[in-house]
Amino acid sequence: MKTTAIYPGTFDPITNGHIDLVIRASKLFEHVIVAVAINPTKTPAFSLATRVDLAKQTLADLPNVEVCGFEGLLVDIAREKQAQVIIRGLRAVSDFEHEFQLAGMNRHMEPNVETMFLTPAEQFSYISSSLVREVAALGGDVSAFVAPCVAKALAERSA
DSSP: OOOEEEEEEOOTTOOHHHHHHHHHHHHHSSEEEEEEEEOTTOOOSSOHHHHHHHHHHHTTTOTTEEEEEEESOHHHHHHHTTOSEEEEEOOSHHHHHHHHHHHHHHHHHOTTOEEEEEOOOGGGTTOOHHHHHHHHHTTOOOTTTSOHHHHHHHHHHHO
């Protein structure tokens, strides 16, 4: 049986930090699914279709990585995609408490799926989608934080 990991997030937009985690996960697992979420508690800058498309463009050179959109519970898409592992990124200690609670809830709802925490490379630890969106909205250069297609989409959105 091949080992499948699922990396969920809103990816609004996908950043170099996200890409770093996907690359590293792709070396650990035979199949990695980047699951772009519709989050009813957030108002995304980009539509689900755009976020999925940008993720597909930035991850196109990773043959064992699949990108899909989803709505609803993560454990449901993990079950549907037959994932054994949920990948979650931790940038700082402040992320840990919330992620720990999510991992516990997911384990309760689906005991057969483990959560694995990965930390981004140091040069990406301060990057977040919300900061990237804010810098772009204020006319700043985000090319060091995101792939060229994402920088272009952000510039078009801010124009």
